Amino acid sequence: MASLNKDTSADEPWWARGQEAEPTPVGCCSVCPVASGCPLRSESAVRCAVTGDQPPPPPPGIAPDLAEAVAETVSWADVTVAVAERAPNRDDEGNDVDWGRLQPVRNLLSIAVVNFVPIGGTTAARWVADSISSGGITAPVLAPLGFVLAGTGAVFLGQLVPGFPAVVCELAWKALVHTGRGLVRLVRSPRGWIITRPALWAAGIGVLIVSWRAVTHFLTGAS
Known part of the structure; x- marks a missing residue:
């Protein structure tokens, strides 16, 4: 009996070789x-x-x-x-989605103003951050409010002084009242964002600056 391990390919005729199934x-x-x-x-x-x-x-x-x-x-x-193609194009009230509500022009302009326009040697956002660092979270509100109250109080009481100072203080008081009413009308008008939007961005970015300073101080161990 031939060995089972014997290679029998040599015994095959030449015409049968290479006819393997594709x-x-x-x-x-x-x-x-x-x-x-x-x-x-x-x-x-x-x-x-x-x-x-x-x-x-x-x-x-x-x-x-x-x-x-x-x-x-x-x-x-x-x-x-x-998902983007099937996203609803109306809000909960049935109104068309208006991406213009984000008001990118106003927001970007306000961000640029509070970060790059110098006011008294600093910017609005940095002033908020410095005020929070030195006086606490309420300092950016209480410091300007105290300055305004002190100035208006001095002008109001100055009207009670006899003589020329009373005349000056009376004129200054009328100017303050007129300016205050004008600011209130401006804030309540459609152009009120010129004041309110930069103030909001200055407050928010100022808090971020303070937070970043705290993180940097913690990570680097700066004194």
Whole structure:
């Protein structure tokens, strides 16, 4: 009996050699690195349903995790586009969504003013931060309020002094009243954002500056 391990290929006639069955054709999706996330993949497709061409095989030595990550990225991109297309274009009250309500021009202009326009040697945002650092969170409000009350109180009481100072204080009081009424009308008008919006941004950015200083002090151990 011939050995089971004997190679019998040499005994085969020459015309029978090389007649092995051809491999079954494999679809182009089998070599596509993002096939797992493609909703149009097909095991029998010979051309890509997305690009119209057969995709190239993955680079040699490509990690399976990288191919899966790419596939997940493609899937999440498709989901994001689908959600954006199906997002409601009306609010809870049935009104059309108006992105202009964010008022980017006003906000950006206010941010630029409080950060770059110098006022008394500093900027509004930095003044708020310095006031909070030296006097507490209420200092940016109480310090200007105290200055205004002290000035108006002195002018009001000056009207009771006899002589020329009373005349000067009376004129100054009328000017203060007129200016105060004008500021109130301006704040309540459509142009009131010129005052209120920079004030809000100065307060918010000032708090952020103080917080950043505290974080930097904690991380670096500065004295």
